[in-house]
Amino acid sequence: MDQEMNVRAKMAKLKEQKRVADEINELLTRPGEDGLNESSRKTMKNLEVAVVVSKRPGFFEYYKPAPEVEAIQKNGEIQHLVKKLNRLGGEIAQLDAESQNIEAMRKPLKMSSGPELTSLAQWNARYGTVEKPVPSGFYSGFNDAPKIYGGTEHHRAFKTQSRTMKRGRLIR
Structure with a gap:
């Protein structure tokens, strides 16, 4: 009407x-x-x-x-x-x-669940992966070392090329 x-x-x-x-x-x-x-x-x-x-x-x-x-x-x-x-x-x-x-x-609402999910990959493809917040210190991290080697009259000072690792449970 x-x-x-x-x-x-x-x-x-x-x-x-x-x-x-x-x-x-x-x-x-x-x-x-x-x-x-x-x-x-x-x-x-x-x-x-x-x-x-x-x-x-x-x-x-x-x-x-x-x-x-x-x-x-x-x-x-x-x-x-x-x-x-x-x-x-x-x-x-x-x-x-x-x-x-x-x-x-x-139009009636159709509650279609779609094809049946048989694997975790299909579930992730439909609904996305779950991203939990990662607590600090969980992953190992690598940072530049702060060490600077002093220079002389003939040679300039330079930073070290080494990196220090902060230990965690997993490495990215």
Whole structure:
């Protein structure tokens, strides 16, 4: 029941989104000089010509868009419609997520134990190995010896190359 209502709501939102997209498209692609795309193209072309003509003496008259186009730009109708389109897209995504949640709740939970485990290697592969915290002094460790042999006037001092072992039960 919820799924059916969710599908109907989604279809209504999709129709609304299509209507808004068609409205934006109609504003952009109107025939003649009333379309925003055509007005923008003419403005850009006019500015390019104005740059070339600006080096010559005289006056250049810039392109002025139709009053309807100026009104659309001034009112920010396109920005308003784009925000509405984005809001509808978010609502549709939310309905999709709700639909997926409903579908997931419908499916019975399967308590599958999987294939039977016959060895410790299979158990470790499925569940991972157990890492116990190692107490200090459990492993043997090797540290550089701190001994420095002193130098003379002719020879520099140097550190010993030996290492000392701290004894533990196991060696890494």
